[in-house]
Amino acid sequence: MRDLISEIAGHIVVNGVQIARNGTALLDVPHLALDGPGPTLILGPNGAGKSLLLRCLHGLIVPDRGFVEQDGVPLNADHKARQAMVFQQPVLLRRSVAANLDFVLKRQGLHRSARKLRIAELLTEGGLESKARQSARSLSGGEAQRLAILRALALEPDTLFLDEPTSALDPGATQKIERMILRASGRGVRIVMVTHDIGQARRLAADIVMMQGGHVVEHGDARQVLDAPNSEASRRYLSGGLVT
Amino acid sequence: MQGFASEFSTAIALILDGDAELWAIVLLSLKVSVFAVLISALIGMPVGAALAVARFPGRRVLIILMNALMGFPPVVVGLLVYLMLSRSGPLGVLELLYTPTAMIIAQVVLVTPIVAALTRQVVEMLAEEYSEQLRSLGVSRLASVPVLLWDARLALVTALLAGFGRAIAEVGAVIIVGGNINHVTRVMTTTIALETSKGNLALALALGAILIGIAIAVNAMVSALTLQAEREGLRHA
Numbered sequence: 001m002r003d004l005i006s007e008i009a010g011h012i013v014v015n016g017v018q019i020a021r022n023g024t025a026l027l028d029v030p031h032l033a034l035d036g037p038g039p040t041l042i043l044g045p046n047g048a049g050k051s052l053l054l055r056c057l058h059g060l061i062v063p064d065r066g067f068v069e070q071d072g073v074p075l076n077a078d079h080k081a082r083q084a085m086v087f088q089q090p091v092l093l094r095r096s097v098a099a100n101l102d103f104v105l106k107r108q109g110l111h112r113s114a115r116k117l118r119i120a121e122l123l124t125e126g127g128l129e130s131k132a133r134q135s136a137r138s139l140s141g142g143e144a145q146r147l148a149i150l151r152a153l154a155l156e157p158d159t160l161f162l163d164e165p166t167s168a169l170d171p172g173a174t175q176k177i178e179r180m181i182l183r184a185s186g187r188g189v190r191i192v193m194v195t196h197d198i199g200q201a202r203r204l205a206a207d208i209v210m211m212q213g214g215h216v217v218e219h220g221d222a223r224q225v226l227d228a229p230n231s232e233a234s235r236r237y238l239s240g241g242l243v244t
Numbered sequence: 245m246q247g248f249a250s251e252f253s254t255a256i257a258l259i260l261d262g263d264a265e266l267w268a269i270v271l272l273s274l275k276v277s278v279f280a281v282l283i284s285a286l287i288g289m290p291v292g293a294a295l296a297v298a299r300f301p302g303r304r305v306l307i308i309l310m311n312a313l314m315g316f317p318p319v320v321v322g323l324l325v326y327l328m329l330s331r332s333g334p335l336g337v338l339e340l341l342y343t344p345t346a347m348i349i350a351q352v353v354l355v356t357p358i359v360a361a362l363t364r365q366v367v368e369m370l371a372e373e374y375s376e377q378l379r380s381l382g383v384s385r386l387a388s389v390p391v392l393l394w395d396a397r398l399a400l401v402t403a404l405l406a407g408f409g410r411a412i413a414e415v416g417a418v419i420i421v422g423g424n425i426n427h428v429t430r431v432m433t434t435t436i437a438l439e440t441s442k443g444n445l446a447l448a449l450a451l452g453a454i455l456i457g458i459a460i461a462v463n464a465m466v467s468a469l470t471l472q473a474e475r476e477g478l479r480h481a
Binding site for chain 1: 382
């Protein structure tokens, strides 16, 4: 899979990012560079700051201090327009499956006929061809998450953030989504994904960011982090020990 | 008791025989209330949606004021509209007093706060759910308004029906600004009040039955739409 990757766009660097609420530090990342081919998986216990970091990277949350940069310049509207995010709980518009995709494509200024073709392509990509006219809200959890990913991919992003997209799904649904993620990565989309699932990290990750208590405790090659972690926090998390 | 039974059977006959006077009154009532609700929708929905998504100083005060206006006494609304439209009032030159237009204006004043407040509530809840996703898709706060209005359409139709229910059953304001003039501004509620006082119970009963029928139909539609909206929400949960 790695051989297929020609060039991954959107090198992301976190510089001195801090977020605190009511005097408690929720996120404190002095430096983090996501410049490998990816996919990058962010691992860590609940409350480690994984989702917060993801939202900072996507510009949904502005940090109290520090900044995120992409391709050498602070994150701006152009960068954000080339990013997409999929949330843990898919938020689908109260419309049909096809209309959810059409919403994004229309905003991109595509002509009706071009949109129709692109919707058909996307539905095939996600295995949702037969559901085009169905209400998006009536999809199963796995189908809904696949549609959310397709809608994100319809933006043709260079970076795709995913916040625990398979946390509520069974193994079959998870496998379908992992395949979609790997295909997107293979096409050159930078993948940055939060997960609790160590097995998933083994299957998908090229590099892993391990977090605890709002800090990045380790970032490195997936094999190295998973098989020979450098930090005590990583070792305990990966061995299934309770990490607080 | 026999007199009541006789009035009741006459009332049924008036409805079933298609009495021209009765149905003219029903038609005017529906026209006035439907127009009033449509105008209220045009004003109340954007205002409610804007209050749901915009953040500015005094927003909370405006919401409280709007909610309070939902319970504004109809006779006071009638009085205020009367003062505005009367010959010596600021809009007196328009000569709208004692016309169906005056009744529409009064109903708009009564219904708009209901539509706006319910729209604000519905859209705010949906905006909370959609907020991050829409921002992620590059949709600005302003551009999110039509998206939210469209996706809240079921609940908004319910709000409009609630407004229509209020408008069609209204008597105090429309009798002040409409004057209850025969064949001009006489609607169901004002006719019921007048005919009852005159002892013409058959016409009053016939109109009352139709009014109750409309109220039941509107409530049935509200229930059906609410159920459908809940199902949509449950499917998503």
